[in-house]
Amino acid sequence: xxxxxxxxxxxxxxxxxxxxxxxxxxxxxxxxxxxxxxxxxxxxxxxxxxxxxxxxxxxxxxxxxxxxxxxxxxxxxxxxxxxxxxxxxxxxxxxxxxxxxxxxxxxxxxxxxxxxxxxxxxxxxxxxxxxxxxxxxxxxxxxxxxxxxxxxxxxxxxxxxxxxxxx
Numbered sequence: 001x002x003x004x005x006x007x008x009x010x011x012x013x014x015x016x017x018x019x020x021x022x023x024x025x026x027x028x029x030x031x032x033x034x035x036x037x038x039x040x041x042x043x044x045x046x047x048x049x050x051x052x053x054x055x056x057x058x059x060x061x062x063x064x065x066x067x068x069x070x071x072x073x074x075x076x077x078x079x080x081x082x083x084x085x086x087x088x089x090x091x092x093x094x095x096x097x098x099x100x101x102x103x104x105x106x107x108x109x110x111x112x113x114x115x116x117x118x119x120x121x122x123x124x125x126x127x128x129x130x131x132x133x134x135x136x137x138x139x140x141x142x143x144x145x146x147x148x149x150x151x152x153x154x155x156x157x158x159x160x161x162x163x164x165x166x167x
Contacts, residue, residue, distance in 0.1 A: 007031075010040040012050065037061060 009031035
């Protein structure tokens with residue numbers, strides 16, 4: 001079993017015995033607060049009886065409680081909205097990070113693509129040079145083939161003349 005804290009306090013001139021699980025310092029602070037509020041109301045309204053002062057104090061404290069609860073709920077809502085906004089912000093940051101990553105990947109791919117295009121242009125130039133050389137060699141080969149044909153025809157003519165002279 002838990003030991004309860006027991007304390008005698010004076011509120012509006014009367015002694016009250018309090019029993020609570022709360023610390024004695026807390027109990028004293030609550031009693032002091034109620035006493036102060038009751039004395040404040042009694043000093044402002046000299047004609048009120050003790051019970052009227054007690055009821056008005058209870059109403060004022062209840063009013064304070066509900067106003068604080070509303071303020072607390074509003075703050076809780078703001079905190080919740082802020083937390084939601086923070087989550088959205090983190091999501092946006094995550095998207096920004098992902099976008100930056102994709103941008104870097106795109107730049108790397110673009111750089112590689114440009115390098116490949118440069119190589120392709122270089123190879124295309126080499127291919128064109130080789131085609132030109134091939135055309136030149138083909139022309140030279142055809143020229144030499146014609147020259148060979150002409151030489152073979154001349155040889156055939158000369159052989160024919162030689163045969164005619166021998167006969």
